[in-house]
Amino acid sequence: MPEANFDAAAADYDRESGLQQEIAAHLCQLLEIVAPPSLVLDVGCGTGGLCGQLLRRFPAAKFDLLDASPAMLAIAQARLRQLRPEASPQLFRSVDELPGERSYDLIVSSMALQWFDDLPGALVRLQRQLAPGCLLAFALPLDGSLAPFIDAFETCGLPYPGLRYPPAEALLRMLPPGSRCCTVGWTQKFPDTLAFVRHLHRLGAVRRDAPRLPSAELRRVCAAGDRMKIAGQIEIPWSIGFFQAPA
Ligand SMILES: C[S@@+](CC[C@H](N)C(=O)[O-])C[C@H]1O[C@@H](n2cnc3c(N)ncnc32)[C@H](O)[C@@H]1O
Incomplete structure (x- = not known):
């Protein structure tokens, strides 16, 4: 299971995840694919937003779904079936459950791999699932x-209790030669720091293994964050890496 609280947040995820939906749309647009894929795997699919977009781009493809959260998987499966009633995705809870054959033409993942305990191991495992000439x-x-x-x-x-994100170079070193990355920035705005903290909780994007911050400390952190307000709002920058790795 992931360290985060996504299972509990699944029902609210679509309402809170505007940024994640924009990022998924960008990933979908950036894909450099020669032939339309016939079998696609979405890793950390959440509620299936990326799959939904890919389905419109590749209407003949079959989709399999992987997510550690059963509640997220159930919503993603329902979304897929709503878009295509005959869809019968294979469902996986972890990369360790994958069959090990080189069967996928395209493996995608949006805003999920950062939560994996062993990211280098997961990337190796996913590369092994790709058919020759295909794309992660x-x-x-x-x-x-x-x-x-x-x-x-x-x-x-x-101490900062959240995830620490890697530089793009560290990820490129985990990927095969010929892999590429482009970086795009987004800024989220909130009325104050506490509103951002609450947003993370509603999204489920908080580590379950992090010690709970006593409320006096949370107030101090929020006050420090609020001192950085710009025009009455706090601005949260995101630097998103979009990676494409050949098999
Ligand atoms: C921020 S959500 C992103 C969901 C979706 N891809 C999107 O863009 O909206 C991260 C997802 O990754 C899943 N996840 C986290 N760690 C995982 C792991 N080790 N194995 C499988 N899924 C994982 C979570 O359950 C959650 O649904």
Whole structure:
């Protein structure tokens, strides 16, 4: 299971995940594919937003879904069936359940791999599932993302309890030669730091293994974050890496 709380947040995820939906749309647009894929795997599919977009682009493809959260998988499966009633995706809860044959023409993942405990191992495992000449394409946050929020913890002398994101070069070193990355920035705006913290909780994007921050400390972090307001709002930057790796 992931360390985050996505299973509990699945019902609210579509309402909270505007940024994730934009990123999935961008990943879908960037795909450089010569022939339309016939079998696609979405890793960390969440509620299936990326699959839905890919289905419109590749109407003849069959989709399989992988997510550690049963609630997310159920919503993604329902979405797929709504878009295509005859869809019968194979469902996986972890990369370790994958069959090990080189069967997929396209493996995609949006805003999920950063949560994996063993990212290098997962990337090797996914590469092994790709048919020759096919593509692994994924998007995830890179270092620099959330910088003012992380700084607010440091200003208060507190350890940052969230994920630390890698630089693009570190990821490219885990991928085969010929892999590419492009980076795109997004900025989310919130009325204050507490509104951002609440958004992360509603999204499920909080580590379950992180110690709960006492409320006095949370207030200090929020006050430090709020001192960085720009025109009355806090701005949360995201630096998203879009990777395409050949088999
Ligand atoms: C932020 S959501 C992204 C969902 C979707 N791809 C999107 O773009 O909206 C991350 C998803 O990754 C899944 N996840 C996290 N760690 C995982 C793991 N180790 N194996 C499989 N799925 C995982 C979570 O359950 C969650 O649904």
